[in-house]
Amino acid sequence: MNEKWIVNVSVATVWTSYDSPREIDKKAISNPVEIDEWLDGLSYETRLGLHNQNLVQTQVLFGQEVIVTNEKDGWAEVIIPDQPSSKDERGYPGWIPKDQLQRQHDWKISQGPVAVITAKSATLFSESDEPLMELSYQTVLPVVQELDHWVKVKTPSGFGLISTERVKIFQSKDEIPKGNGHDIVLAGEAFLGLPYLWGGMSSFGYDCSGFSYTMCKANGYTIPRDASDQAKAGKRVELEKIEPGDLLFFAYEEGKGRIHHVGIYYGNGKMLHSPKTGKSIEVIPLQGTIYEKELCAARRYWQDTEE
Structure with a gap:
């Protein structure tokens, strides 16, 4: 069974350990993530602490695959294949709340067309036109159907719609053109x-x-x-x-x-x-x-x- 773990929040922060987040970081480890509210609530000192106290390693975007290597207290120890690192030959290591991940059996990001967010951000809507979350630049999702003003995409938990003005569509991930x-x-x-x-x-x-x-x-x-x-x-x-x-x-x-x-x-x-x-x-x-x-x-x- 080709089961994969996929990030199911707009951006998942990857922590050094399952016990790294502080009380002030609650909005970053929830689902849905309240990323803007989390950042707005951090002072210069608490932002600096992410580095100085070795709390955070990296981040991953909605729809990115991670490899789960261990689980503890509602957390998943992960490897991020998309982020090459000397820390692990398989990809970047760290910890993500399990709530921010979704198991998927047919996540075909490598086959077929993809939508890449090329605007600074884009709202993901439900099929009934309700805003679900704000997605980051360079979020990549499988394309299900191209409509007049929308792209229907597969998400880790179903389907969604993104405005065609916010994305570019490529026939596969490998066909994203190389710039200079x-x-x-x-x-x-x-x-x-x-x-x-x-x-x-x-x-x-x-x-x-x-x-x-x-x-x-x-x-x-x-x-x-x-x-x-x-x-x-x-x-x-x-x-x-x-x-x-x-x-x-x-x-x-x-x-x-x-x-x-x-x-x-x-x-x-x-x-x-x-x-x-x-x-x-x-x-x-x-x-x-x-x-x-x-x-x-x-x-x-x-x-x-x-x-």
Whole structure:
């Protein structure tokens, strides 16, 4: 029996352990998730705690598959195949409330047409036109039927409708076209001003590597989830030969220590990135900043798609 576990909330936060969430995180571990309300309820200190107290690992979107490896107290220990990681060769590990997952016997995301959300977000409606939830950019769902102004999609718990204006339809996941470096920059520009979120992998908030991962994903490239792994894959680019869309990596000890940040090269000596807790996605010149001193490597994941 080809049974799969599918994420059944708009965005599931993946915790370091089943006992990581705090009282203030209740809205993030419910079903339905109240992601905006959760984020609005976090102060600078409690947002920072997601990182400093090692509470959160990553996030997964509605309709993504996870592999369940263990269960405890209503929680599932999972692996995320879509997020390559040196932590586990099968994918990114962590814990998700079991309530946020749904077992599916016929989840055929790899066969047949898919709808990819290309707007910053999109409302999923029931077949009777009731709003069900707000979905993130780059949510991918199987297409059941194309209607005049709607796409009928399969969801982990049934069927739903999304406005055709918010999605693009591809004949299969493999047919999502590969963009070039400028396309990666263009995708990222849409999120200027979005507040940083540690572990963030959705358009409700990205961390630095979640941002670079998603903008590459939007252009047909699956890259490692974390900055340290992203810096080891892809094509190595000399720092004096960087082009827009290349990923730039930054390390402590003026570039000699551990990699702690990644940004997207914007062109003209500037970087597009999701900086840190308390700040928002921005374009900045590198010259004269701490980033100029810490820049240690560049990698290219895109292909030149121009004929």
